[in-house]
Amino acid sequence: MLPRSPLLTRRAFGSVSALSAAAVLAPALVRAQADEAALGRVTIAVGGQGVLYHLPLVLADQLGYFRAEGLDVTIRDLPAGALALQAVQDGTADVCAGAFEHTLRQQARGQAFRSFVVLGRAPQLALGVSLRAVPAYKDLGDLQGRRIGVSSVGSSTHMAASLVLGRAGLGPREVNFVSVGSGVGAMNALRSGQVHALCHADPLMTLLEQKADTRIVADMRSLKSAQEAFGGAMPAGCLYAPQAFLQKQPAQAQALANGIVHALKWLQTAAPADLAKAVPTGYLMGDRGLYLAAFNRVRETYSPNGAMPEEGPATALRVLPRAHAELADLKADLARTYTNDFVRKARQKFTL
Known part of the structure; x- marks a missing residue:
């Protein structure tokens, strides 16, 4: 009768398993x-x-x-x-x-x-008007002569804001575009009155809307609204x-x-x-x-x-x-x- 093989301890099993895994994974690791x-x-x-x-x-x-x-x-x-x-x-x-x-x-x-x-x-952009700076806002014409915040002049926020305002009859010389960056900087620019309106992306615009800092007056954050604003995909x-x-x-x-x-x-x-x-x-x-x-x-x-x-x-x-x-x-x-x-x-x- 052959002698019984000794039982494999947990530690030994773990070592063997680790070595086996290493043998399998090593070629993949080297390739990566x-x-x-x-x-x-x-x-x-x-x-x-x-x-x-x-x-x-x-x-x-x-x-x-x-x-x-x-x-x-x-x-x-x-x-x-x-x-x-x-x-x-x-x-x-x-x-x-x-x-x-x-x-x-x-x-x-x-x-x-x-x-x-x-x-x-x-x-995914929206144009929002500051409720504090323009409390009597009625339509986009009220932004004539106002400061409009965009991430930077030449960016997509500038293009979208120009398009929206142009459709309302406001030319580029009838508003002042101000570069405010993104994130906290853009938020502070609106809240401090540095700009009267802001064209930006989410989650910033949702935050400003929910905190009652801004009123969204042009929304391009859905496929339907964007297609209407731009006339196509x-x-x-x-x-x-x-x-x-x-x-x-x-x-x-x-x-x-x-x-x-x-x-x-x-x-x-x-x-x-x-x-x-x-x-x-x-x-x-x-x-x-x-x-x-x-x-x-x-x-x-x-x-x-x-x-x-x-x-x-x-x-x-x-x-x-x-x-x-x-x-x-x-x-x-x-x-x-x-x-x-x-x-x-x-x-x-x-x-x-």
């Missing part, structure tokens, strides 16, 4: 590290990372989706989208997270920028980059698109509690319930798959001259302002 070394570091400039407009970017970073694609991503958070674009032009960032219409304006200036993954299908937040970057670093661009598409897929089924845990606490603005309420308001506007809306570029091209008189003769080769090539591959990977 090799991929990361191969793809390297990418810097993304963004104007106001904490606003819901940029939520897919925040999630792709916070949930580790960029890292899983082998990228070491650094995000530079700046007060406004126009400043984020400037960072890319200055060479301090590789890619910009911002409004699609910037690619049209830059093409008109002889600079080739191209969107390669879309975050949102509507700008208006692409909003996206990742865009110089054409040279997309040509020289296609693997990095693909990894970025994969990370965003992965985040968009996560958003489709995410529970409110999951979202609150995923974003940095500071982005909740001290009120978790308010943040989630603002998210639910704009949730439908996020891209379902990262692809450019079919009529989106044409809508943006129509809108810009209406918002900015100096762009009256704006012409663009729309096919050179975006590409869905990276998104197609990402959608195959994540079955979207």
